[in-house]
Amino acid sequence: MTAISSTGLTQQIQAAAQQKLAGQPKNGTDFGDQLQQALYQVASAQSQSSRTAQAFETGDETDVTKVMLARERASLAFEATLQIRNKLLSAYKDIVSMPV
Numbered sequence: 001m002t003a004i005s006s007t008g009l010t011q012q013i014q015a016a017a018q019q020k021l022a023g024q025p026k027n028g029t030d031f032g033d034q035l036q037q038a039l040y041q042v043a044s045a046q047s048q049s050s051r052t053a054q055a056f057e058t059g060d061e062t063d064v065t066k067v068m069l070a071r072e073r074a075s076l077a078f079e080a081t082l083q084i085r086n087k088l089l090s091a092y093k094d095i096v097s098m099p100v
Contacts, residue, residue, distance in 0.1 A: 042077040049074035 052070040055061035 039081065042074075042081050045070075045074040045077045 049070040052061060052067050056064065056067045061067060
């Protein structure tokens with residue numbers, strides 16, 4: 001599993017948006033596909049965090065640092081997703097309120 005940083009997620013979505021605006025999807029993927037992939041990565045980080053925490057609770061995992069890092073990765077990825085959603089919603093509202 002790859003680690004997800006908030007800046008990496010933001011850059012990934014910005015690149016997808018720029019490709020969509022340019023009308024040239026990279027490698028046959030479009031904005032929706034890249035957004036879906038980014039959301040899948042966030043969900044994957046959250047499930048990894050849950051599995052790691054459960055392993056710690058049952059005694060299978062003894063490294064508390066690994067558990068905390070997994071939780072923090074999932075938390076940061078989710079927070080980045082919320083911030084991106086808020087920016088997209090704000091942009092949508094601005095576009096809708098523009099006079100034609």
